Amino acid sequence: MEVAVNLxxxxxxxxxxxxxxxxxxxxxxxxxxxxxxNAFSDKNTPLAKRFSDEFYRGFHLAKPAERGNxxxxxxxxxxxxxxxxxxxxxxxxxxxxxxxxxxxxxxxIDLHLAYISKIPSNKFTRYGFDQNGGMNLxxxxxxxxxxxxxxxxxxxxxxxxxxxxxxxxxxxxxxxPSTYSITTDLNSVSKDSSNTAYSTYxxxxxxxxxxxxxxxxxxxxxxxxxxxxEVLSDLKTKKLDEIQKALIIDRVSAFADEFIGKYPHExxxxxQADYDRNPFYGLNQLPSFISPFSDDFIFEITFLxxxxxxxxxxxxxxxxxxDNWVYDGIQIYAMMKYMEENHLDQKMLGRxxxxxxxxxxxxxxxxxxxxxxxxxxxxxxxxxxxxxxDPKNTLIKFNEQIASKYRAGLSLSYLDDYLNHxxxxxxxxxxYNLNKKEQTNRYxxxxxxxxxxxxxxxxxxxxxxDSRDIIxxxxxxxxxxKDSVQFQIKNKTDNFVPVPIYGIKKNEVVFxxxxxxxxxxxxxxxxxxxxxxxxxxxxxxxxxxxxxxxxKSLKSLVITNRPIKFNFAKDLEDPYYNQILYxxxxxxxxxxxxxxxxxxxxxxxxxxxxxxxxxxxxxxxxGTISGSSAFSWSEYYRNxxxxxxxxxxxxxxxxxxxxxxxxxxxxxxxxxxxxxxxRDNRKQLxxxxxxxxxxxxxxxxxxxxxxxxxxxxxxxxxxxxxxxNHLSFMTDVQFAGDFGKLAGEVEYRRLFxxxxxxxxxxxxxxxxxxxxxxxxFSFGLDRPTDYLxxxxxxxxxxxTGFFSQQFVMAEGGFKSKINPGYANEWMTTLxxxxxxxxxxxxxxxxxxxxxxxxxxxxxxxxxxxxxxVPDYFELFFPVYSNNGWEISQKNYDEKIRFVITLSPKTLVxxxxxxxx
Numbered sequence: 001m002e003v004a005v006n007l008x009x010x011x012x013x014x015x016x017x018x019x020x021x022x023x024x025x026x027x028x029x030x031x032x033x034x035x036x037x038n039a040f041s042d043k044n045t046p047l048a049k050r051f052s053d054e055f056y057r058g059f060h061l062a063k064p065a066e067r068g069n070x071x072x073x074x075x076x077x078x079x080x081x082x083x084x085x086x087x088x089x090x091x092x093x094x095x096x097x098x099x100x101x102x103x104x105x106x107x108x109i110d111l112h113l114a115y116i117s118k119i120p121s122n123k124f125t126r127y128g129f130d131q132n133g134g135m136n137l138x139x140x141x142x143x144x145x146x147x148x149x150x151x152x153x154x155x156x157x158x159x160x161x162x163x164x165x166x167x168x169x170x171x172x173x174x175x176x177p178s179t180y181s182i183t184t185d186l187n188s189v190s191k192d193s194s195n196t197a198y199s200t201y202x203x204x205x206x207x208x209x210x211x212x213x214x215x216x217x218x219x220x221x222x223x224x225x226x227x228x229x230e231v232l233s234d235l236k237t238k239k240l241d242e243i244q245k246a247l248i249i250d251r252v253s254a255f256a257d258e259f260i261g262k263y264p265h266e267x268x269x270x271x272q273a274d275y276d277r278n279p280f281y282g283l284n285q286l287p288s289f290i291s292p293f294s295d296d297f298i299f300e301i302t303f304l305x306x307x308x309x310x311x312x313x314x315x316x317x318x319x320x321x322x323d324n325w326v327y328d329g330i331q332i333y334a335m336m337k338y339m340e341e342n343h344l345d346q347k348m349l350g351r352x353x354x355x356x357x358x359x360x361x362x363x364x365x366x367x368x369x370x371x372x373x374x375x376x377x378x379x380x381x382x383x384x385x386x387x388x389x390d391p392k393n394t395l396i397k398f399n400e401q402i403a404s405k406y407r408a409g410l411s412l413s414y415l416d417d418y419l420n421h422x423x424x425x426x427x428x429x430x431x432y433n434l435n436k437k438e439q440t441n442r443y444x445x446x447x448x449x450x451x452x453x454x455x456x457x458x459x460x461x462x463x464x465x466d467s468r469d470i471i472x473x474x475x476x477x478x479x480x481x482k483d484s485v486q487f488q489i490k491n492k493t494d495n496f497v498p499v500p501i502y503g504i505k506k507n508e509v510v511f512x513x514x515x516x517x518x519x520x521x522x523x524x525x526x527x528x529x530x531x532x533x534x535x536x537x538x539x540x541x542x543x544x545x546x547x548x549x550x551x552k553s554l555k556s557l558v559i560t561n562r563p564i565k566f567n568f569a570k571d572l573e574d575p576y577y578n579q580i581l582y583x584x585x586x587x588x589x590x591x592x593x594x595x596x597x598x599x600x601x602x603x604x605x606x607x608x609x610x611x612x613x614x615x616x617x618x619x620x621x622x623g624t625i626s627g628s629s630a631f632s633w634s635e636y637y638r639n640x641x642x643x644x645x646x647x648x649x650x651x652x653x654x655x656x657x658x659x660x661x662x663x664x665x666x667x668x669x670x671x672x673x674x675x676x677x678x679r680d681n682r683k684q685l686x687x688x689x690x691x692x693x694x695x696x697x698x699x700x701x702x703x704x705x706x707x708x709x710x711x712x713x714x715x716x717x718x719x720x721x722x723x724x725n726h727l728s729f730m731t732d733v734q735f736a737g738d739f740g741k742l743a744g745e746v747e748y749r750r751l752f753x754x755x756x757x758x759x760x761x762x763x764x765x766x767x768x769x770x771x772x773x774x775x776x777f778s779f780g781l782d783r784p785t786d787y788l789x790x791x792x793x794x795x796x797x798x799x800t801g802f803f804s805q806q807f808v809m810a811e812g813g814f815k816s817k818i819n820p821g822y823a824n825e826w827m828t829t830l831x832x833x834x835x836x837x838x839x840x841x842x843x844x845x846x847x848x849x850x851x852x853x854x855x856x857x858x859x860x861x862x863x864x865x866x867x868x869v870p871d872y873f874e875l876f877f878p879v880y881s882n883n884g885w886e887i888s889q890k891n892y893d894e895k896i897r898f899v900i901t902l903s904p905k906t907l908v909x910x911x912x913x914x915x916x
Contacts, residue, residue, distance in 0.1 A: 182213060500538070532554050818861065
């Protein structure tokens with residue numbers, strides 16, 4: 001390649017010659033060239049849709065100058081004959097070059113290309129041009145795709161850093177302004193600075209699938225040459241000097257060289273951008289001034305993770321998308337071994353584990369390596385884990401970046417512990433060396449492991465790698481004598497894999513034996529060796545779903561297998577205790593005022609089948625006890641689109657008027673349905689509940705409504721949401737003694753190419769029968785009466801004043817208060833809004849409503865909406881409605897409506913949705 005860099009236009013002018021050797025056994029009539037830079041060309045590419053799926057707004061809202069593309073000027077063969085090529089709208093990130101003749105096995109062909117690469121901003125992926133005028137270049141050039149199984153690998157760019165290039169030898173001549181420096185992991189051949197305006201560099205590299213260029217005004221990379229490999233790094237650290245960094249880099253480099261194998265290239269880059277794309281989760285969650293780890297340890301883990309990632313990516317000649325579990329497994333497994341060698345006693349929470357304040361927390365007792373299991377289990381307990389062998393692009397984001405990575409490393413560690421005798425490390429080295437000679441895939445790694453293993457390990461690939469089957473053992477029929485212990489173990493999921501049994505005495509291991517259950521009837525007998533309890537999977541080698549049923553006491557008198565432990569706020573699940581967590585709470589409504597309380601619950605970081613949440617509180621305004629409670633049981637179905645059924649009963653006791661309380665009981669069952677493709681954002685819910693309400697009589701409530709009532713409610717919702725499009729459908733039916741009603745709602749949101757947003761909502765509801773004599777159960781035009789007590793109204797009985805202006809998008813969804821405000825026969829409304837600039841929107845509502853003994857009413861309103869945080873903080877300013885020009889009427893401030901959500905949990909959901 002001859003590359004001329006234009007930093008002002010953010011372009012690369014490229015002349016490129018490709019000599020393509022057909023090393024396959026097939027005759028080729030076309031060649032596929034990866035063009036991942038062109039994935040940034042517009043808002044409709046597969047990459048853009050991926051960003052939308054994950055609720056990343058930056059790419060859609062970007063200016064055209066911030067996007068990238070590839071403009072091909074010419075493409076000819078060695079005879080200077082133009083070649084046909086094709087790039088489709090569906091696949092803009094690779095091109096298919098049609099050859100003028102068949103390319104037979106062993107033959108070669110020359111391709112000559114001229115094109116312009118417009119480089120995108122680095123704010124999308126951390127690769128691209130930066131605000132300082134430099135460039136971090138990755139996947140910017142046209143390169144032949146990997147050929148395997150009689151076809152080229154045609155992968156779209158999904159921002160997964162998994163381009164499947166064929167291995168090639170590169171020679172690159174690149175011209176940049178002389179005031180800039182360039183850093184690369186290619187080998188330097190020469191530099192020509194005879195032109196004062198530009199410098200021309202010549203680089204080469206053999207047997208590579210990719211390389212990096214970093215072009216900077218001021219070079220931030222430092223070179224560390226330790227005799228093993230030259231490391232070029234710009235990882236940031238404030239408090240370490242160059243000698244301290246060099247010692248850490250030497251230690252990591254020596255470890256990788258010895259544990260994995262010799263790096264096949266002379267140089268390797270370890271950049272801050274690479275780390276920021278895949279940080280070590282946990283380390284990056286806390287600000288530096290309260291970090292529980294020392295500066296040198298943070299730098300060491302940061303460098304270790306990024307170095308191993310780049311080391312393997314540049315060495316293994318796998319398909320990084322299909323065979324990603326091999327990359328992830330070796331990387332995390334190597335990190336675990338490194339920690340065992342160099343930081344065996346390091347805890348997951350660092351120096352916080354030594355503080356007396358946190359001693360009672362289970363999370364502080366975990367070693368650094370034990371955290372990997374919890375990140376995986378976080379997803380398994382949500383029934384969101386995916387098979388390790390699945391292609392990388394099918395994984396949801398949390399699995400792709402965290403849970404599946406960690407599970408892959410844990411799985412190799414598990415196999416290593418089971419086989420012992422250094423078989424897994426030696427197999428890793430053998431596989432690594434094989435990659436220096438030929439293109440490989442995951443099955444080459446599996447063959448090596450199987451060949452080197454003295455035992456059958458089919459279960460490892462079938463159950464651990466290629467399925468999401470869970471493992472859950474428990475003891476049955478335990479008996480003991482002074483010298484022996486006899487037991488059966490039951491596999492609750494019928495997935496039989498090897499598992500270790502431990503004997504523990506005063507928290508010390510006195511024996512450890514691996515068993516290989518084939519059924520649930522086998523009886524095992526071990527020497528007791530004075531053990532006072534036996535434990536399955538004590539060190540968590542096996543990725544087991546539930547460890548709370550893994551141990552039995554062998555003492556003569558056992559009051560309880562699992563005593564109660566109280567902890568403040570939150571903790572990880574401790575398998576040896578029944579944990580009750582407590583935390584102060586503070587809620588507010590107009591009638592109770594500030595309501596302090598204490599919440600007792602058992603919701604640890606990992607989900608569990610049975611949960612309780614009891615929140616007694618004290619109403620300062622009323623001087624009485626209030627509060628809420630909830631008990632639920634969840635059943636997960638792992639191989640069904642009906643993936644969760646939840647049974648629950650909840651209770652709320654608060655004031656609904658200044659002088660009156662309400663008690664709501666809500667037994668409920670929910671059926672949750674998802675698509676077979678976990679990345680599909682469509683979710684369905686079927687719900688049945690009985691809402692039982694007892695209200696005290698109030699002198700402020702004179703609407704003739706029954707104080708006590710019970711309503712059966714069935715609801716179905718179907719929602720598919722992402723950044724560009726949102727479509728939801730809900731239908732709701734209610735039956736009570738005095739009324740029955742049916743309602744439906746369709747909501748649609750669309751973010752257009754011009755970054756304007758349209759919101760549409762259609763609501764229709766009708767009574768099936770109605771013998772009530774008040775509007776308490778009627779359809780509300782601008783504010784529902786909320787007789788089911790579902791909404792968080794701060795002043796639910798207010799008809800005037802500030803709290804009556806709170807808006808909830810329900811039923812009619814009008815913002816202006818129009819008479820009549822209720823309909824006791826039927827109501828149909830259409831709510832619309834359209835953004836005109838940023839978060840400023842115009843809204844309009846129209847509708848028809850009908851009450852008994854009255855003619856139909858046509859209603860409408862319009863105004864301005866400040867959509868600051870959708871559904872969480874919004875303001876509505878009415879302008880014109882059935883009431884006339886409201887903006888010019890008296891007491892206009894009383895007409896303004898607001899949406900405010902104070903619940904932290906609700907706000908957190910806004911930021912976590914991209915992960916799950």
